[in-house]
Amino acid sequence: MAIRTHNLDFTQGFLHWRVSREGEVRFDIDEKEKALRVAFDKGTWSITHKSLIPVKMGELYELSAEVRCRFANRDSVPHPNHASIAAEMLDGELKPVQVRFEKWSFGDPGEPFMLTNVGDWKCSEINLCGISDWRNVFSFFKIPGETRFMRLSLSGRGSGEFLARNLGIGSKIVKAPPNGRAHARSAPGARTCKKIALGDYAAKVIRIGDLDGEGRPEYVFAQNEIVGSTSFEDYRQISCLTAIDDGGQILWQVGDPEIENYNVTSDLPVAVLDINGDGNDEVVCCMNFKLQIREGITGKVLRSAATPQSKRGGGFIIGHETLFSHILGDCITFCDLKGSGRNGNIILKDRYNYLWSYTSDLEQLWSYSGKLAHSPLVWDFDDDGRDEVFAGDALLDDDGKVLWRLDLFDHCDSAVFYKQGGRPILCIANQNGGFYFLDATTGEITREWHLGHAQVLSLGNYDADAGSRLICAQTYWGGINQFLFNLNGDIIFTGFEEVYGWVPVNWTGDGSELLAAPKGLFDCYGNMIVEFPDPSIKGRWGAKVYAWDICGDVRDEVLVWDEKHLTIYTQADEIKGRIYKPHRRLYNQTFYGNIISEPGWNED
Ligand SMILES: [Ca+2]
Ligand SMILES: [Ca+2]
Numbered sequence: 001m002a003i004r005t006h007n008l009d010f011t012q013g014f015l016h017w018r019v020s021r022e023g024e025v026r027f028d029i030d031e032k033e034k035a036l037r038v039a040f041d042k043g044t045w046s047i048t049h050k051s052l053i054p055v056k057m058g059e060l061y062e063l064s065a066e067v068r069c070r071f072a073n074r075d076s077v078p079h080p081n082h083a084s085i086a087a088e089m090l091d092g093e094l095k096p097v098q099v100r101f102e103k104w105s106f107g108d109p110g111e112p113f114m115l116t117n118v119g120d121w122k123c124s125e126i127n128l129c130g131i132s133d134w135r136n137v138f139s140f141f142k143i144p145g146e147t148r149f150m151r152l153s154l155s156g157r158g159s160g161e162f163l164a165r166n167l168g169i170g171s172k173i174v175k176a177p178p179n180g181r182a183h184a185r186s187a188p189g190a191r192t193c194k195k196i197a198l199g200d201y202a203a204k205v206i207r208i209g210d211l212d213g214e215g216r217p218e219y220v221f222a223q224n225e226i227v228g229s230t231s232f233e234d235y236r237q238i239s240c241l242t243a244i245d246d247g248g249q250i251l252w253q254v255g256d257p258e259i260e261n262y263n264v265t266s267d268l269p270v271a272v273l274d275i276n277g278d279g280n281d282e283v284v285c286c287m288n289f290k291l292q293i294r295e296g297i298t299g300k301v302l303r304s305a306a307t308p309q310s311k312r313g314g315g316f317i318i319g320h321e322t323l324f325s326h327i328l329g330d331c332i333t334f335c336d337l338k339g340s341g342r343n344g345n346i347i348l349k350d351r352y353n354y355l356w357s358y359t360s361d362l363e364q365l366w367s368y369s370g371k372l373a374h375s376p377l378v379w380d381f382d383d384d385g386r387d388e389v390f391a392g393d394a395l396l397d398d399d400g401k402v403l404w405r406l407d408l409f410d411h412c413d414s415a416v417f418y419k420q421g422g423r424p425i426l427c428i429a430n431q432n433g434g435f436y437f438l439d440a441t442t443g444e445i446t447r448e449w450h451l452g453h454a455q456v457l458s459l460g461n462y463d464a465d466a467g468s469r470l471i472c473a474q475t476y477w478g479g480i481n482q483f484l485f486n487l488n489g490d491i492i493f494t495g496f497e498e499v500y501g502w503v504p505v506n507w508t509g510d511g512s513e514l515l516a517a518p519k520g521l522f523d524c525y526g527n528m529i530v531e532f533p534d535p536s537i538k539g540r541w542g543a544k545v546y547a548w549d550i551c552g553d554v555r556d557e558v559l560v561w562d563e564k565h566l567t568i569y570t571q572a573d574e575i576k577g578r579i580y581k582p583h584r585r586l587y588n589q590t591f592y593g594n595i596i597s598e599p600g601w602n603e604d
C-alpha cells in the first residue's frame, strides 16, 4: 500500500513543501518534465515535506523517485556536488533517531571495528552524483526503534542541476525466503585445532602464507602507528612486522612491537605470496618509504625500491595525500598483468587518490589517479589471460588504459565480479552511494539499491539450493544491516539491525559455503550453524576472522584473533574423497571484502 501524502509529485507546485537555501540556489517546477527542478551554484539547499508520517518500529518501507542529474564537477572535498532524497526518522520529541547498542553482539562487521554507536539513522538515503538521464531510484528500510514519525526531504550542495518527480513512500518490496535456512543439515561441528598465545607484536592486520615452503602456513602480524594527520585523515605506517610459525615461535621481527599499535581502521601495505616463483612465499610490504620484498623465512630484504613520489591526484574523496614527499602505502594487491600464469605483478596504492603497478622486480609500470576503492579488485574480466584492475571508479586494462569510468556518490569500499548468462557483471558497494550492478564491459548501471552505507561484498555458493552463487553484503554507519543478492541483483534476504559475517568458509566440503564470525559460522540467512568452542570474543578491539586451509583435509579452517590469541578452528569430523575446494584469491587479503569464490573440487 502507498501512503497518501499530499503533493509528493509536485503537481501542485510547492504546496505542502518548505524550501531553504544558502548561496545560489533556485527552485522551480519544470512544466515540460512535470518535475521539481533545483539549479544551484556553490549552494546548499533542502526541501522538506510538512507532513509527519506516523510509523511503527519494524515496519518496512520503500522510498522511490524518478531523478535526473547534472553534476559535472568531480571535485568532492569534503562533500561532492550532489543531491539526496531521504526519509528522516524522528522520535517523540522530533529529534533524529540514533542507532546505539548496549554492546557489540553481532558477527563480523564490514568495517574493521565494532562500534556500539553508529550515529543518526540514515539507511533511507538516496545520494546522487554525476550525470544521468531520468532513472528510477529507491531505498528500502526498516523503521528503527524509538521512531514515531517519518519525514521526507530532499537536499543538495555544491553546483549542478537536479530534477525529481513522482516521489513515493510505500510498503515493503522484499520478502525473506520462506525457509530462510541453507544447507544446515550437514555442517560438522568445530574443534579448536590450535590456540596460539600472541605477544606484544599482535596486530589486527595478519597475513598468512607458507613462508618456508614446507606446506603449512606461517603468520605475519603488522602493527601500525599514526605519523601525521591532516584535517581529513590520519597517515599510518607499519611500525612493526613479526612472522611467527604455527607453534607461536617468532621467526623474525622488524620494528618495535607495542601492543598499543594493535588496532587499525583500514588496510596496511603488507601482503604474502610467492612473488618470485621459487616455491616459498615472500612478504611484500612498505616500510620507511620503501616498497620491499622480504624473504619469508628470514625477513631479509631481497629487493627494495623507493615508494612512489606522492602526487596530488584528483583529491576526489578526502583531499590530496601529499604530507610526505613519498607515499607510505595503503594496500598491496597481487595480480597477473602479463598473462604469465603467475601473480607476478603488484598494485600499490595510497589511501584514496593514486595507484601504481609493478613487476615482481619492483619496476614501476603504469599508474592511475581517481576515486580509489580501498582495495582494487583484480580479475581477468575479458578472459584474455591478463588481469584487469577495477580501481574504484574505473576499469583499467592490463596496460593501465581506462576502459570506462564512473561518477557515483562516495567511494567504492568493495567489489565482486561474475558472469551471468555470459554477461560480465561487476557488483560494487559504494558506501553512502549504495550498491550497484554494472555491465563490466561498458560500466552501464543495470541495477542499484540504496540500503544505507554500503560495505563489504563477497560472492560465494552460500545456498546450495539457490541454483547459483549469491552475494553477501552489509551496511554499517547510521544502521547495521546484512543483505543477500542473487546474480540478477535481486535482494533475497534482509537482516536488518544485525550483521553476521562476510568471509566465505568452505566448511562442509559439500559444495556450499558458510560465513565466518568470531563466535561461529552463520548461513547466509543469519542462522548460526556452527558454534565455536571457547570463542575469543573479549578482545579490547574486537576479534577478526579469516578462512584458510591450514590443516587436515582441503576444507577451510577459520582463524579468529584478537590481541591475545590466534585461534584456529577446524571441523570435528574427517572426510575423504571428492571435497569442495573453491578457487579464491585469499592472499589478496583486505578488510573490505572483494572475495570471489569460484566453484572447484579437490579431484577436478
Ligand atoms: Ca610453512
Ligand atoms: Ca618465493
Ligand SMILES: [Ca+2]
Binding pocket: 379, 380, 381, 382, 383, 384, 385, 386, 387, 388, 398
Ligand atoms: Ca583480461
Ligand SMILES: [Ca+2]
Binding pocket: 548, 549, 550, 551, 552, 553, 554, 555, 556, 557
Ligand atoms: Ca583444512
